[in-house]
Amino acid sequence: MIRIAVLGDIGSGKSYVAKQFGYPVFNADSEVAKLYRKSRRCHKKLKKALPKYITSFPIKKNEISKAIMDSYHNLKKIVKIVHPEVRSKMNNFIKKNKNTKIVILDIPLLMENKINKKNDILIFIDAKKKEINKRLKKKPNFNSKIIKKFKKLQLPVEYKKKQSNFVIKNNFKNNSIKKDVKKVIEKIL
Helix, strand or coil, X not given: CEEEEEEECCCCCHHHHHHHCCCCEEEHHHHHHHHHHHCHHHHHHHHHHCCCCCCCCCCCHHHHHHHHHHCHHHHHHXXXXXXXXXXXXXXXXXXXXXXXXXXXXXXXXXXXXXXXXXXCEEEEEECCHHHHXXXXXXXXXXXXXXXXXXHHHCCCHHHHHHHCCEEEECCCCHHHHHHXXXXXXXXXX
């Protein structure tokens, strides 16, 4: 099985590009959202760590946002609780897809949490800052302060780009991305 990990800045279009490969995708962000909605165990741990913020089940995104806004330390607490759960879900995903030729890992903190393996193929999604910011601002729950706090957790974008085997330029035009993804798959296979 070939593991392809999609890297890039927040809002660079990693999830969109990941889907274009046409292979099973593990999307860490959607797994986190599911944990907040469905995991009583995760809720209990977060409520214990952040009693002032986490009040109800399912966990509301605004409660998490408020905790992060109030303190970077809270973000670290959340990550410490949520990441082992996500890692476990990823391992199950990999086991389930062990006979698949390729799996795509869409995990924002892949390198930071040392989830990547030596043989993983790293693909960096390169997008212009201006485009990214324009798109992020359109999101209904856009909050620049929260994005800055998340960026503090991340390795520098340039470092990730240097570590990558391939770079796909995202100009947010579907056709060029599909062509680039096809070229990358041809080179990998």
